Amino acid sequence: MGRKSTRENKTIYQKLREENDLTREKAAELLEFISEDRLERIENEKSEPAPEDVIRMAEVYKAPELCNYYCSHECPIGRKYVPPIEMTELPAIILETVASLNAVYPLTNRLIEISRDGQISEDESPDFSNIQENLEKVSLAIEALQLWVEKEVQKADS
Template sequence: MGKKSIKENKNIYQQARDEIEMTRAAVEDATGGILTSSRVEKIENGSLNAHPEDVILMAEVYNKPELCNYFCTNECQIGKKYVPEVETIHDLPQITMELLSNLNALNHDKERIIDITADGQISADEREDFELFREHLSEMSLAIETLKLWVDKELA
C-alpha cells in the first residue's frame, strides 16, 4: 500500500486521485499499465506535462470528467482560446436554470441578429449589439459544457 501524501499545493491531478484514495500503483493497474505509476508521479509533481491521453485516462479512472475541461482550458493553447472553463459543476436544477436563462437571452437576441445580418454587413453602430450576442453565446456554451460534464460524471 502506498503512503498518503502530505505534500501541500497539490496539482489538480493529485487532488483528484487523493479524493478517491487511489494509489499511483492502483492507477497503473486500472489503466492496464498504460499510465504508469512513475508517469503519474511526474505529472503530479510537475516534472512532466500531462498529455491529452493521460488526462482522458485519469478522468475515466477517477470519474472526474472535469479534468479534461481543466486540461483544455489551462494547458492547451487552442482550448485556452476556444473552450469555456467550467469552474464548478453545480447540481442539475441549477445547471438547467442557467441553460434556460441563456436560451431566453439568445431568444431575445434573435430578432436583433436578424436585423443586423439582413444586409450582410455589420455597421459600427451594430457592433455593440453583436458583441453582446457573442457574450450570450459564450455563456450558453459554458452552460452546455457544464451540463455535459455533469452527465458524464453521473452516467459513469
C-alpha cells in the first residue's frame, strides 16, 4: 500500500477514497476510466471532475452523498437549484422528517384555501411563502433519508 497523505485540507474526493482504504493506484484501477494522475489532479483541485467521474467515484466509494455534493457545490446549475444534503445518523434524519411534516400539517387547510381559485393574491402571498419554506424542509429531510437508505443498501451489498 502507498503512504497516507498528511495533507490537512483534503477534498471530499480524497477523504472518501481514504475512508475506503484505497491508494490512488487501487482507486484508479477500480474506477476504470479515471487514471491515477487524473485522480490526483481532482483530489488536489487542479482539475475538476466530470459528472461521470463523480458518479463512478460515488459507486466505488459507496458514497451516494458525493453526487449531491458535486451538484450542490461544483455544478453551475446545481449550485442554483440543488440544496446540499447533510448526511447525519438515522435518528436525526427521522426526527427532522417528522418535525418538518408536523410543521406542514397545520398549514394544509390554508394551502387549500389559497389554491382554491388557482391564484395567489397579495394577501395570500406571505402565507404561501411560509408554506413553501416548510415544504422545502420536508423535501430536504426526505432527500437525506433517501441518501441514508441508499448508502446503507450499498454497504449491505458489499
